[in-house]
Amino acid sequence: MHTSINKRAVVMGATSGMGRLVALGLLGRGWTIGIAGRRTDELLALQQTAPERVYVRTIDVTHDDAPQLLRQLIDEMGGMDLYFHSSGFGRQNTELDSAIENSTVMTNAFGFTQMVDAAFQYFRQTRRRGRIAVISSIAGTKGLGAAPAYSATKRFQWTYIEALAQLARMEGLDIRFTDLRPGFVRTDFIVGKNYPMQLTPGSVVGHILSDIEKGRRVRTIDWRYRMLCFFWRLLPQWAWERMKIR
Numbered sequence: 683m684h685t686s687i688n689k690r691a692v693v694m695g696a697t698s699g700m701g702r703l704v705a706l707g708l709l710g711r712g713w714t715i716g717i718a719g720r721r722t723d724e725l726l727a728l729q730q731t732a733p734e735r736v737y738v739r740t741i742d743v744t745h746d747d748a749p750q751l752l753r754q755l756i757d758e759m760g761g762m763d764l765y766f767h768s769s770g771f772g773r774q775n776t777e778l779d780s781a782i783e784n785s786t787v788m789t790n791a792f793g794f795t796q797m798v799d800a801a802f803q804y805f806r807q808t809r810r811r812g813r814i815a816v817i818s819s820i821a822g823t824k825g826l827g828a829a830p831a832y833s834a835t836k837r838f839q840w841t842y843i844e845a846l847a848q849l850a851r852m853e854g855l856d857i858r859f860t861d862l863r864p865g866f867v868r869t870d871f872i873v874g875k876n877y878p879m880q881l882t883p884g885s886v887v888g889h890i891l892s893d894i895e896k897g898r899r900v901r902t903i904d905w906r907y908r909m910l911c912f913f914w915r916l917l918p919q920w921a922w923e924r925m926k927i928r
């Protein structure tokens with residue numbers, strides 16, 4: 683991504699993993715950023731890397747005041763060109779532990795909806811050109827027996843962004859969308875798990891920044907996962923439901 687003087691982005695879920703690296707990547711390219719998440723200490727530590735260009739808000743996307751806090755952050759920054767949503771939660775949950783399923787739905791469906799809606803409303807009200815980019819997952823490709831709420835909420839995110847993209851065009855708004863769908867990435871999210879084909883956070887964030895710059899609408903990361911998802915989609919439903927994927 684080219685150096686972008688005066689460009690402003692909010693990164694939701696900037697306290698760790700891919701969100702944190704995206705925030706650092708944007709900073710390195712000259713952006714002013716607003717960073718948010720629940721862990722204030724992590725946000726303040728990140729702010730120290732460039733105090734004059736980093737604005738901080740502690741936000742829990744599942745709380746009712748989250749959209750209002752996002753709007754305050756945007757106003758404090760003097761506007762927003764990019765809203766980047768990385769916040770997410772998920773666990774393997776074959777036991778259907780309701781605490782896990784409910785937290786997943788609250789974070790990835792309810793929280794996701796109210797935050798991307800708040801970003802959309804900002805661009806709509808200001809008639810400002812902007813981009814909403816989100817990290818969903820390849821998990822939305824099919825229902826996954828090992829992670830029911832996670833796979834279902836990631837599919838929800840795909841569909842929600844598609845709907846907002848259509849709505850923006852219906853209203854003649856200059857809002858663009860990027861849906862980033864990585865495979866397994868070695869972050870805290872999957873720490874201790876022995877999943878195959880793990881990608882490094884640095885390489886994935888390199889793809890993410892480049893895909894945003896190119897204005898891609900949807901991107902599965904990386905090519906091996908593009909092939910895997912291609913074959914998953916070819917399977918008839920009866921065959922998919924007989925597969926044991928853990």
Ligand SMILES: NC(=O)c1ccc[n+]([C@@H]2O[C@H](COP(=O)([O-])OP(=O)(O)OC[C@H]3O[C@@H](n4cnc5c(N)ncnc54)[C@H](OP(=O)(O)O)[C@@H]3O)[C@@H](O)[C@H]2O)c1
Binds near residue numbers: 721818863
């Ligand atoms: N790692 C993978 O294998 C993988 C693969 C595909 C997609 N993804 C997706 O990538 C995204 C980022 O995950 P990651 O791998 O970078 O893991 P991570 O390091 O665990 O990051 C998760 C981020 O979400 C934030 N978050 C969680 N609940 C939140 C809440 N209620 N309110 C606000 N922020 C919240 C966390 O911040 P706080 O805890 O400070 O709130 C943290 O910054 C997630 O949406 C995940 O589903 C991950």
